[in-house]
Amino acid sequence: MLRVITVIVLVLSIVLLPYWLYLPALVISMVYFRLFWEGIALAFLVDALYGYGTWFSHYQFSVYALIIFLILLPIRDNLRFNA
Amino acid sequence: MKTNYPQRNKAGFTKWRTAMVTIIIFVIVFYLLSLVKLPLISVASPLWKGENKATLSLANVFSFFSSKSSLVRENQELKLALQSREAERLAYVGWQEREAELLGLLGRKGENEGVIASVIAHPPQSPYDVLIVDAGTSSGVLAGQRVRMPEGPLLGTIVEVSSSNSKVGLFSSSGNETNATLERNNVSVILVGAGGGMFNISLPRDVEVEPGDRILSADMSASLLAVVGDVSLKPTDSFKVVKAKGPTNIFNTRFVLISQ
Numbered sequence: 001m002l003r004v005i006t007v008i009v010l011v012l013s014i015v016l017l018p019y020w021l022y023l024p025a026l027v028i029s030m031v032y033f034r035l036f037w038e039g040i041a042l043a044f045l046v047d048a049l050y051g052y053g054t055w056f057s058h059y060q061f062s063v064y065a066l067i068i069f070l071i072l073l074p075i076r077d078n079l080r081f082n083a
Numbered sequence: 084m085k086t087n088y089p090q091r092n093k094a095g096f097t098k099w100r101t102a103m104v105t106i107i108i109f110v111i112v113f114y115l116l117s118l119v120k121l122p123l124i125s126v127a128s129p130l131w132k133g134e135n136k137a138t139l140s141l142a143n144v145f146s147f148f149s150s151k152s153s154l155v156r157e158n159q160e161l162k163l164a165l166q167s168r169e170a171e172r173l174a175y176v177g178w179q180e181r182e183a184e185l186l187g188l189l190g191r192k193g194e195n196e197g198v199i200a201s202v203i204a205h206p207p208q209s210p211y212d213v214l215i216v217d218a219g220t221s222s223g224v225l226a227g228q229r230v231r232m233p234e235g236p237l238l239g240t241i242v243e244v245s246s247s248n249s250k251v252g253l254f255s256s257s258g259n260e261t262n263a264t265l266e267r268n269n270v271s272v273i274l275v276g277a278g279g280g281m282f283n284i285s286l287p288r289d290v291e292v293e294p295g296d297r298i299l300s301a302d303m304s305a306s307l308l309a310v311v312g313d314v315s316l317k318p319t320d321s322f323k324v325v326k327a328k329g330p331t332n333i334f335n336t337r338f339v340l341i342s343q
Contacts (some may be wrong), residue, residue, distance in 0.1 A: 015130045018207035029183075035101070040109060048120035049127055050209035052242040052252045053259075059113070061210070066109050073098050073105075 005036050014045055022046075022062075030068055034076060040065045112234045121245040124215060129246050131203040131215065139283045163335060169274075170330040173297060173307055197342030198222050199233065200249070206334055212253040212278055214239070216339060224341050232338050236307040236330040237300055241341065251339065254308060255280045262301040263308050266291060274298060274309060280333040282309050284325040288316055298327055305309055 006029050013022035023046075030039040043065035051058040088327040127169075200218035218224050228241045230251045239253035254261045259276035270290055274282045286292060309327035316323045 012130075015127050016134050016208070019210035020207060023210065034314075037105065037108075040105075040119065041112070044113065044116055045123065046210065048123045049204075050211050050213050050250075052211065052213060052250055053256070055260070059117075062109075062113065066106070069105060070102050073102055 003033055003036075003038075006033070007042070009044050014042065014049065019046075026065070027068065030065070030072060031076075035073075037069065040064065040069055098208060098284070124201065124243075124248050124250070125245055128203055128215070128217065131208075132217070135203060144217065148190050161330075166332060167232075167234055170232055170236050170307075173236070173310065173330055197228075197340045198224055200224075200339055200341055202336050202339060203248070205336055206279065208253065212239075212256040212259075212276065212280070212333065213242075214251040214253065214333070214339065216249050216251060216341070217247065219245050219249050220340060221246050224249050228343060229343050230339050231306065232331050233338055234331075238329070238333070238336075238339060240332070249341070253280070253329075253333060255282055255333070261300045261308065264301050264305070265290070266297040266299050267292060271301065272298065279290055280329040280331075281312075282327040282329070286323045288321055288323055290323070292323065292325055 010022060010026060010029065015023060026039055026042055030036045040062060043061040044059070046061045047059045051060070056063065136302070148262075185285050192207060198218050201218035201224070202214050203217050204215040206212060214230075224241060224244055226244050229237060230239050230241060231237045238255065239251050239256075241249050242252040243250040250257070253276070254274065255276040255278065257276055257278040261274040263272050263274045264270065265272050265284075265286075268291060270286070272284050272286065274284060277283050282298075284298075292311055292314055294311050297307055298309040298311065299305040300308050307330050309329055310326055312328045313326040314323055315326075
């Protein structure tokens, strides 16, 4: 339930709030929740709404989110909290 | 005879499998979602418009209850108006006469006609230097058209258009390069976007440049693009590093003019 609420809050934040609020919140959510693949979709939403230009500059946050997701995959279980 | 087979690292294997599946799903979903990015903007635009209206309404409510707040708001509005007038003044220094004269000689039409659009989303909502405006193909807007302040300074170009909204890529977007001219000595420069409405320029150390100098577009209209803010030069460097800022504050731009 907390996960769903987080996603809804993040979607609204992406549309309405400054990026310096929703981008850190997105990263924290990806660290906090196990296999938070929604983070990649939310990063894609950021890119779809605001990105433009060449492929990487258009979709850079999606790629960063994927990288964070993949980095967290092996180390996530060793963190000292569980969600 | 007993044979010891190495134990398979199941946990590690699962993680690798998850990573590979994630990458494959990412590529597929990414491709599918990239087809619907423009409708996403149309879906979000009512929220942006609602937010803008709510912000204005809330400001009115609070100003009713608090005289100090209303004074602060009035002060901010006056600052904005002053900023707008300053941008207008900078853009119009000798510009109108020169443009009319040149265009008259060449028998060409000016660029003052266009579509006025309201900005519904702007930085810092966007991590990129991008504006979303409420005019699209239904209003005659096309990709590649130039976007300027109603007062004259150029801001950027239309990069994506849907039927009712457009995305404006600002010249100040990080890494974006724009050909321009330093007005003081008509030197061609390349404005490199630094984000947040700022630019960087690299100039040979012999080129004279002062804070406050205007940087104009390299085309015939010679529209204002930026104003030099800071010039730094180390004794050992061959080039000056010039920091320039756009003539307007992109964080509270409300209207833009879209022209050819």
